[in-house]
Amino acid sequence: MPMMPGGMDTCQRPCCVADACGIKSTNSLLPSECAEPGVPDPSCPMVDFMGMELVGCCTANKCGIISQLRGGTCVTESPIVPLPDVPQACGEGGGDDAGAP
Numbered sequence: 001m002p003m004m005p006g007g008m009d010t011c012q013r014p015c016c017v018a019d020a021c022g023i024k025s026t027n028s029l030l031p032s033e034c035a036e037p038g039v040p041d042p043s044c045p046m047v048d049f050m051g052m053e054l055v056g057c058c059t060a061n062k063c064g065i066i067s068q069l070r071g072g073t074c075v076t077e078s079p080i081v082p083l084p085d086v087p088q089a090c091g092e093g094g095g096d097d098a099g100a101p
Contacts, residue, residue, distance in 0.1 A: 012071040023071030030069055030079070035059075038066035038074030043090045049081045058090035 011027035015034035025032040044056030044063035054065040057074035064076035064087060076087045 023073060025070050032070050032073065032075075035070075035073040037072045038064075040066065041090060044088065047081060047083065054081065061089055061091045062087035063090045 012023050012025055015022050015024045017034045017036055020036050022034045022036045024034040038055075038057040038059070040055045041058040041063070042056075044058055046056050047054045047065050054067075057064055057066050059074040059076065062076045064074045065078070065081065065083065066072055067075045067078065067081075069080070077083060
């Protein structure tokens with residue numbers, strides 16, 4: 001079971017989303033719905049946080065980051081990492097080259 005720094009259980013549980021395997025967090029501080037693992041998207045910027053580069057990803061046509069605290073899912077909001085209030089568009093909603101390598 002994944003642990004956060006300090007030994008706190010992240011409470012990540014496997015789940016099914018559509019026809020794919022996913023993961024959800026049942027942690028009361030970081031709850032999340034079942035979601036597929038995040039996929040890096042070059043149209044989304046990386047985010048520098050405390051000296052770490054967090055990989056950009058696209059979910060629901062919005063750029064986010066792949067969150068290891070949420071089982072590697074793509075998130076557009078975080079109580080820990082400062083992200084833009086209005087996420088950059090990506091995928092089908094992001095323009096002609098969104099999602100392109």
